[in-house]
Amino acid sequence: MKFLATMLLALPAFGADGLDPAKLLKPPTDTWPTYNGDYSGRRYSTLSQINQSNVGELTVAWVAQLRTVAIKSMPLIVNGIMYLTTPDNVFALDARSGRTIWHYVRESQGDHIGQRGVGMYKDWLYFETPDCHLISLNAKDGTVRWNIELADPKQGYFATMAPLVIKDHVLVGVSGDVTDVPGFIDSIDPESGKMQWRWYTTPKPGEPGSETWPKGTDAISHGGGMAWITGTYDPESNLTYWGIGNPQPVLNGDGRKGDNLYSCSIVALDPDTGKLKWYFQPSPHDTHDWDAVQTPVLFDDVQNGVRRKLLAQGSRNGYFVVLDRTTGEHILTKPFIATNWSEGIDAHGQPRPKKEKEPKPDGALVSPGSDGATNWMAPSYDPNTGLFFLSARRLWSVFYMTAEGKAEGWAGRDRNLWAQSVLEGIDTKTGGIRWTHEIGEGENVSGMLTTAGKLLFAQDNSENLMALDPATGKTLWHVSVGGRMETSPLTFELDGRQYLLTAIQNVIFAWALPRKN
């Protein structure tokens, strides 16, 4: 008996295999523990085993073919186990081989457009479903601990996003824009599943921000504003940053005159209370479905001789914005691609919409289309070059306002004509475009990753996985992978070997340098 007790004491690793939320503050290189890899949203890894000098030697370490739809999720890597999702499905795989450890399935009603991954806290995973449930699973075996409904799917809500774990809060948002339902961000207790706070993305009548909606109508309570991409977090100021989606009805703003806060805005919230600290709205009074949900990326820099804590977003409407992330003070707004919808940038740094480019019954030619000048595809920031990398597109579309009478739901739609996609390196000090790399006609849907190996990983529109030089945008390596990467690449180190992980449709490729032994 004494012998057994000694044995147990000698195995401290057991019981410590979950994810301590404190570890998220300084993510070690052997994990990818949250949607963006770390809280900053930079998708920059300090790993450099794979670098410019040897990227041409990259080889396939293993391949996992999942019998599922295209993977749009960011896998998490924790303690050599990978967790990834598709709608209704969570998979745990061995990160050394790609073999399945367990597979959780729960069929559901609701929009199955995509699933972007799980959040993790200690031994538990958090998974959103098409019918708008949040499910906590045991990371060891995929069994359900609890299952709560975040919003009523019958009213048009569904859920796709990867939860963000901050301390003992699981932050979640939901989706839904075919009905005019209000958006919100919830903080859920990771142990009990109880709601800690809810922040509605549109104010109640009389609250600050309500003056940007018409008075005496139901517009403000049906104003939409979904938070459907995972936010970021600055532990030092204890603020979490989220992009908020489009107002409702989507293409017709006649019934919601005003700027429609906090739709199409970047917001800073206290994760402990859900209180709004500041906001900035890149798309006031949107009528083109240009969510501002794109990742608010956090980095520090010296601007005009002063060290500043910054936040940058490449917004779906075609504008790159940089803010002071402590105060929300606007620093710069610059177009990252040509557009034709704005009459210019106002004193607050907001591009103001042209009335004549709102959707019209006889059609209005607008660039970009509703799919945006960029979209959910993850950007990346490289501290070595100070560049912000964005997947962008020149997209032309005709917007039709089809509804008559009071607009509800979409109330119209645009029809795409043509698009040309590019990858860009944007100078965060000036907003100027340092380099542009054309990647083909159509719309790119892949995110990006940069590493200390001076590599930028991305995909073009011809199914080529590529490594570029972040400083110049020049191609250093490519391979035709026969499918689209509908998520973002990630990297981690395991057994002393750096892996690059890319999900190509339903197939996961793990790339690494050839083994020397």
Added chain:
Amino acid sequence: MLAPVVFAQQQPPGPPAPVWDIPAVERGRTQFKSSCGFCHANDATGNRAPDLIRSALLSHDVNGDMIAPVIKNGRPDKEMPAFPTLSDAAIADIVVFLHKQAYDALHSAGVPNDYPLAKLLTGNAADGKAYFNGAGGCSGCHSPTGDLAGVAKRYGPVGLQQRFLYPGFGARVTATVTLRDGQKMEGRVVHHDEFEIAIIGPDGWFRSWQVNDVKAIDVHDPMTAHRALMEKYTDKDIHNLFAYLVTLQ
């Protein structure tokens, strides 16, 4: 928020559209207008009383199981009167009408192919013809009595507008590939990216090269002029051109 990746697939996937009993919908519309329209608006989008299209009650209702009792009994706490004299059949019609209204709102994220010509026909055909022959440069490639003869008969109105703005990916892009030895190969482009060019030649054979392995690639893309026009068009130009093309019956 929807973001279709493939251009052709504009409608979100989902269950097949329900088959509506249109006479019942129309009876329900009339009945709703006379009994409910004063407070809820004739199209049920709300007036003095709430918007029913956006109501949780309607979204949870199955064949009137939730709505019918409310119509019959009213909501005294919210000052809604009861309608005890409405027949079950009349209430059933109202329920079908409400579900049709909500379905239409939920599925308004699309431009129907039968979108009416009258809505699009806001331009001036004579100005459109002048643009076609002048500033637009269209007559450089197209002729109203040649390739465009009867073009308005070949497409629905919204299809015609889309089609003249950008005829799309079906366009016949060709290329001349000059090999290192100077030999020139011509054909229809089936793939062209940063790394590879592939064509199908006049003999029907597929041939591909690494871009780095050839001397030159000259691409002939007939869509170039259409893309350049997008940078120049005003919406008025577009509507005038459309009005002109509609006359090419």
